[in-house]
Amino acid sequence: MPGTPGSVIERLVGRLRACPDVAAWAVGLAGRTFVVVSGDESRVPALDAATAEVVLAEHSTTDRGYWLVGRESRVAPDQVRIGRGVVGDGDVWCAAGPCALESVPDTLETAHVLRAQGARALRMGLFKPRSSPYHFQGKGRGGLADLAAIRAEVGLPVVTEVLDPRDVQVVAEVADCLQVDTRNMSNRALLAELGTIDRPVLLMRGLRSSVSDWLRAAEFVFSRGNRAIVLCARGVATFDDSLAFQPDFGAILAVRQRCDLPVVFDPSHSTGRRHAIAPAALAAFAFGADGILLESFLRPERLYRPGDGDQMYPPGRVAELLEACRQVRAVFDRVDV
Amino acid sequence: MPGTPGSVIERLVGRLRACPDVAAWAVGLAGRTFVVVSGDESRVPALDAATAEVVLAEHSTTDRGYWLVGRESRVAPDQVRIGRGVVGDGDVWCAAGPCALESVPDTLETAHVLRAQGARALRMGLFKPRSSPYHFQGKGRGGLADLAAIRAEVGLPVVTEVLDPRDVQVVAEVADCLQVDTRNMSNRALLAELGTIDRPVLLMRGLRSSVSDWLRAAEFVFSRGNRAIVLCARGVATFDDSLAFQPDFGAILAVRQRCDLPVVFDPSHSTGRRHAIAPAALAAFAFGADGILLESFLRPERLYRPGDGDQMYPPGRVAELLEACRQVRAVFDRVDV
Amino acid sequence: MPGTPGSVIERLVGRLRACPDVAAWAVGLAGRTFVVVSGDESRVPALDAATAEVVLAEHSTTDRGYWLVGRESRVAPDQVRIGRGVVGDGDVWCAAGPCALESVPDTLETAHVLRAQGARALRMGLFKPRSSPYHFQGKGRGGLADLAAIRAEVGLPVVTEVLDPRDVQVVAEVADCLQVDTRNMSNRALLAELGTIDRPVLLMRGLRSSVSDWLRAAEFVFSRGNRAIVLCARGVATFDDSLAFQPDFGAILAVRQRCDLPVVFDPSHSTGRRHAIAPAALAAFAFGADGILLESFLRPERLYRPGDGDQMYPPGRVAELLEACRQVRAVFDRVDV
Amino acid sequence: MPGTPGSVIERLVGRLRACPDVAAWAVGLAGRTFVVVSGDESRVPALDAATAEVVLAEHSTTDRGYWLVGRESRVAPDQVRIGRGVVGDGDVWCAAGPCALESVPDTLETAHVLRAQGARALRMGLFKPRSSPYHFQGKGRGGLADLAAIRAEVGLPVVTEVLDPRDVQVVAEVADCLQVDTRNMSNRALLAELGTIDRPVLLMRGLRSSVSDWLRAAEFVFSRGNRAIVLCARGVATFDDSLAFQPDFGAILAVRQRCDLPVVFDPSHSTGRRHAIAPAALAAFAFGADGILLESFLRPERLYRPGDGDQMYPPGRVAELLEACRQVRAVFDRVDV
Structure with missing residues (x-):
């Protein structure tokens, strides 16, 4: 989200990457910041309130394997x-x-x-x-x-x-x-x-x-x-x-x-x-x-x-x-x- | 063909049916008479001149397995x-x-x-x-x-x-x-x-x-x-x-x-x-x-x-x-x- | 079941056949009597107690479309x-x-x-x-x-x-x-x-x-x-x-x-x-x-x-x-x- | 072939590569030298006698798209x-x-x-x-x-x-x-x-x-x-x-x-x-x-x-x-x- 300081995002990504067998990165799409999490659900920790403004693209939101390109994310272009x-x-x-x-x-x-x-x-x-x-x-x-x-x-x-x-x-x-x-x-x-x-x-x-x-x-x-x-x-x-x-x-x-x-x-x-x-x-x-x-x-x-x-x-x-x-x-x- | 007497066709069908493991029948389609021959090619005898006016639908003319419905036979309707x-x-x-x-x-x-x-x-x-x-x-x-x-x-x-x-x-x-x-x-x-x-x-x-x-x-x-x-x-x-x-x-x-x-x-x-x-x-x-x-x-x-x-x-x-x-x-x- | 009189089975089959768009018949398999019901579930009436001994082979017991040949029916032979x-x-x-x-x-x-x-x-x-x-x-x-x-x-x-x-x-x-x-x-x-x-x-x-x-x-x-x-x-x-x-x-x-x-x-x-x-x-x-x-x-x-x-x-x-x-x-x- | 000097092979590869839209390289397999030619047949020149000892792996020998791995080339191992x-x-x-x-x-x-x-x-x-x-x-x-x-x-x-x-x-x-x-x-x-x-x-x-x-x-x-x-x-x-x-x-x-x-x-x-x-x-x-x-x-x-x-x-x-x-x-x- 625009309001989230970069340092918060960095810390979140860092914390995720510290989990065994988890990959994570931040990506800006249509003016919003998404943190993409790749790894088994059981290894990804629950998030605290400080990161609430960051949209997490991870397994639990995307059980069909795609979400950002889908209609719900509202970031995929139609042109x-x-x-x-x-x-x-x-x-x-x-x-x-x-x-x-x-x-x-x-x-x-x-x-x-x-x-x-x-x-x-x-x-x-x-x-x-x-x-x-x-x-x-x-x-x-x-x-x-x-x-x-x-x-x-x-x-x-x-x-x-x-x-x-x-x-x-x-x-x-x-x-x-x-x-x-x-x-x-x-x-x-x-x-x-x-x-x-x-x-x-x-x-x-x-x-x-x-x-x-x-x-x-x-x-x-x-x-x-x-x-x-x-x-x-x-x-x-x-x-x-x-x-x-x-x-x-x-x-x-x-x-x-x-x-x-x-x-x-x-x-x-x-x-x-x-x-x-x-x-x-x-x-x-x-x-x-x-x-x-x-x-x-x-x-x-x-x-x-x-x-x-x-x-x-x-x-x-x-x-x-x-x-x-x-x-x-x-x-x-x-x-x- | 219109000119072929029924008796000639009957004789042809009879002769074909006398061959072992050959089925044959006459069918009128679009004003013409076809003799359909079902059976292995090697069992079907060569035809003599008397039957030349009858169109034979048999394996040798129809190696793809259809011919009467195809364009070449000219008897299939388009309506x-x-x-x-x-x-x-x-x-x-x-x-x-x-x-x-x-x-x-x-x-x-x-x-x-x-x-x-x-x-x-x-x-x-x-x-x-x-x-x-x-x-x-x-x-x-x-x-x-x-x-x-x-x-x-x-x-x-x-x-x-x-x-x-x-x-x-x-x-x-x-x-x-x-x-x-x-x-x-x-x-x-x-x-x-x-x-x-x-x-x-x-x-x-x-x-x-x-x-x-x-x-x-x-x-x-x-x-x-x-x-x-x-x-x-x-x-x-x-x-x-x-x-x-x-x-x-x-x-x-x-x-x-x-x-x-x-x-x-x-x-x-x-x-x-x-x-x-x-x-x-x-x-x-x-x-x-x-x-x-x-x-x-x-x-x-x-x-x-x-x-x-x-x-x-x-x-x-x-x-x-x-x-x-x-x-x-x-x-x-x-x-x- | 052995004990069910033929007249009861006949009556059941008759009653089922009286339903619109329902087919039914009795069949003896491995010493038991089954009444097979073919028709939409909504058209088949609930059964009363008198027929309890007859095994009904119908849509509700066979939602996968086979049951008698399956293991559960216990009437299909293994030899x-x-x-x-x-x-x-x-x-x-x-x-x-x-x-x-x-x-x-x-x-x-x-x-x-x-x-x-x-x-x-x-x-x-x-x-x-x-x-x-x-x-x-x-x-x-x-x-x-x-x-x-x-x-x-x-x-x-x-x-x-x-x-x-x-x-x-x-x-x-x-x-x-x-x-x-x-x-x-x-x-x-x-x-x-x-x-x-x-x-x-x-x-x-x-x-x-x-x-x-x-x-x-x-x-x-x-x-x-x-x-x-x-x-x-x-x-x-x-x-x-x-x-x-x-x-x-x-x-x-x-x-x-x-x-x-x-x-x-x-x-x-x-x-x-x-x-x-x-x-x-x-x-x-x-x-x-x-x-x-x-x-x-x-x-x-x-x-x-x-x-x-x-x-x-x-x-x-x-x-x-x-x-x-x-x-x-x-x-x-x-x-x- | 063992007897073919490297310079001959190099010259052959060079000549092939000079053809428009042709790729070529030499490769040693099981003690023999193959010149692999990738490109449309019409662009590959006929070879002169000097290169006869080199085995050419190209489209004309390999019209099914594989040849070296096949039995005929005699260079593929069975273990x-x-x-x-x-x-x-x-x-x-x-x-x-x-x-x-x-x-x-x-x-x-x-x-x-x-x-x-x-x-x-x-x-x-x-x-x-x-x-x-x-x-x-x-x-x-x-x-x-x-x-x-x-x-x-x-x-x-x-x-x-x-x-x-x-x-x-x-x-x-x-x-x-x-x-x-x-x-x-x-x-x-x-x-x-x-x-x-x-x-x-x-x-x-x-x-x-x-x-x-x-x-x-x-x-x-x-x-x-x-x-x-x-x-x-x-x-x-x-x-x-x-x-x-x-x-x-x-x-x-x-x-x-x-x-x-x-x-x-x-x-x-x-x-x-x-x-x-x-x-x-x-x-x-x-x-x-x-x-x-x-x-x-x-x-x-x-x-x-x-x-x-x-x-x-x-x-x-x-x-x-x-x-x-x-x-x-x-x-x-x-x-x-």
Whole structure:
């Protein structure tokens, strides 16, 4: 609380840390001070009156494993700024671009088209979590200068992925938003590091993770001090092969009921099929999504994996798609669900 | 073919049946004669010229297990008439009503409202495939007279479920469309019996069945002579509990690519959550569905299982929902996917 | 109870049936009389003193949906006789044979070898629930005479599958045990019919059904009066493709904790891989199974689907496998789990 | 190859690295030199004769994404030494201990019992990948001294988990084997770091990962130069709740067919049920496992999460269990599968 002297907080944190197997830290969120306590309940002492003004985020208040990102804490934002765009402002937000940054000229040309078509951010990766060590893993840190150059020339913010906690700080100096891939949703070391930066985080749901685990992953970031989190729904792995995954539209509703953070959807990777991208994008807004993340590239045939072209949306048709999404979103807003 | 004399066909069927472990029968579909051959390929003899005009539906033409319902056979309809309504005519078709027929007066009152709100058919069950033998299993044959009375008074066609092949003929005398539930999608005896009636069949996808298995189930009905099949997508069972099941919107697209039969969606049972019914209905049309099957009842609190009220849509708001569905369907039709 | 006059029971059943939407019937099990009540709890009246000696099997005693097959009812057997063999007598029971009955001479030759190798029953199917209508569906009723002849000549009891309730009585006249396949575990009409015969039922778990649903399916049979049920665990469908399915060994333990009925395991269809059959059979006994169901044939290359040979165990090595199973079962019995 | 001068290799690596978006490095494995090439096939130049003696591990030789760990490369070991014990020597290897290191005295007492009972290594964690940020996350680096002290006093090697690539080197100085948890199986940064140390790695299969992805994860470690990999099978996540997960015994066979690396099994976490641990351990050896990883603690009621006691095996009964495992393993070795 504003009125609590720093020395009181320090003393509280110190006292908690003196307990065996308890970790504790103070974090300022939305103008209030929270003391986060990580450790078994039986080891955490009862608090005396002097600390009553400090909000304690600990196991007993958060038995479901998340609380700060939830509605009750009143510190999670319902809008997140990425560059000059805002996710959650009621309009249809869209980040678009290739999966990985490969050819700079092709990407630049694509990015200019996407900007003209109404994309609010660019997306492209330098670190790719490929399942084979023999496939192209992305340009890595060596590509940061190219990323910065594209961003500057096109004038759109850039969303890009990180895999290694050691890359977080350096990437945050260049990119406008750091993305956590499905495979890394439960990567504690990475999440903790992302909690320390002054950049928004786009947190994808793991393909086989529950919504609760997803919100707990968000809490790992949030409880370290970074409130700027955008959740990105994708798909869940099932036996069904109609699409690459089963798009988890229901997760959009589930998140909406439990927390205020904005939620976007990725119709490209969740479906993996060209003809399903537009329907999935429309359906995401029928479920109340705040935006979409679109894989889009002018010359998919030149990509290292041309097969990826199957899930590329033509840049030149993004404006038409976004307009259709706006119409569905308007229907959603009108129907009293 | 029209030109093939019946005696030639009879002789062919007879010759096939003489092969060990081969079943064969002739079936007229869309004005053509097909000879369906069921049996191991190695046991089926090569055909002589005299039978060239008869189309043979057998393993070698149908290695994926369905062919008559597929696009190539050109005998599957893209519209199916249910009473005076048509599924697949480009408009938004809707059947609505309670899960099981319980109280006749309550159901009648509900049905009148649903008709006024634009429902094109009523749905209600007499045979319920409940998982516990101690729960109400439906009124059974004893409820057929009530069903007929409601149908007559309200003036809407009725869709109702069958579980036992021995009930098919008698239910077909009263109902306008016979529904196969998810649990019975692979019930061979039931499917074969449904192939012999002159009533449309609404075939639900099994919660854990592939789209191919679903089409093969449709082929079991179709190859016995009944072309009037409406596919009904629902959901697939996954680890995710955001909704009762993962709505299988992708299956709508998958079916569209492989066959012409109309496809509707069930937003009530696939989501099992009141607040998700409208979004799921909208999303179904974003994926190109031809209609929806809606669980809707005026007094859910009087049902044997009041909890079912969680997936009931209020009858008085069906018209508004259908209008919203029409708008999304229009967006889908405009966007070139 | 023995002491309750038939007229009292009749009156009770009559009174229950007079309630709207309630079904009731009396069934004698292990020398006691049970009145089974199917219907919503709110519709079932409280019972007066005159009926106190009759055990009522109804929703309130069976809120998990099964009770008679459970341990508490004390009427479910822990041994089931199939021909002269007994499942659950502490020894390793084994039924073996081809999937479908095809060539009679080949099957006879195989059956003689299996008998010499220690199989306690033969297994072979006349009705095959194939997913394509164009594949061989089994000899059907036409094969019953062959089945009877093989049974008589070899002198082993026969386990065979039924799919259609209309076939149950006629098959029960020939076969020693009727098998319900994974696809039909939830086929209510079939289960109810099997409850009326005087032949043991081998009930397979559905590939995507819970253990509770499996026991509820057993209750459907049991509550109609047939106590002779052998549960057969197989596998559950998962994303994993190491084997055809994930063998559900844990289900053996789960069933053991909740009911007394004997449990066998099918290592052939659950693994679908030749090299995994023996390990899976051994593992089943490490989990306490009472027996196995083995697909075994002398000339798999002559089968309609030679690929099925991949899951055939050589008849000539069955004795060695059963001996190994006995050793593992002995280890299981020694270890105090 | 031994005969290839270092300068030739250096030149080759340099030439490869000069290609756009190609990473390359040389690694010595089993006395041979491999040049690992990561990058899109179309970017990798054809090699001239001078490099013929160098084995190139690249996409074209490894289209399934793993090759070095596979049988064909002939450089993967079939035995891995952990301290003085050897996994894969034909005997039953066992590492046992608590999930996390909590109380040092309790752990020491447990460890002495486990050693007397025949455990070949201790297991305990300092870094726990808990899903809630408010639960005890392990003692972290601060517990390394305790770990070292327990290891020294008991005289058994220690297996412990790492989550963060920045912890790998420092943990490797104390522990005998570094474990990768199911949640981190696809953590590229962690795997790459583990490839650089001179300590064996115990790599758990992800709960929802395919066997191929598991082997590709092993390849990430191996291709960086660390051959000492033990695979640890656990369970796969399914709809079934008989056990915590479905134990993936089939994965043991699948790995055996494709690679030589030793495979152990974790009956504690895969089942999560006390009464299933022994059956699952026995079954693992029925499928040919080389060892087990056992959660075992003397005073589970004192753990931070006493519920974990449900999956603890009593230390005093480990010897009996290992003897039973040896008997089943002997049966497995005798039966010709």
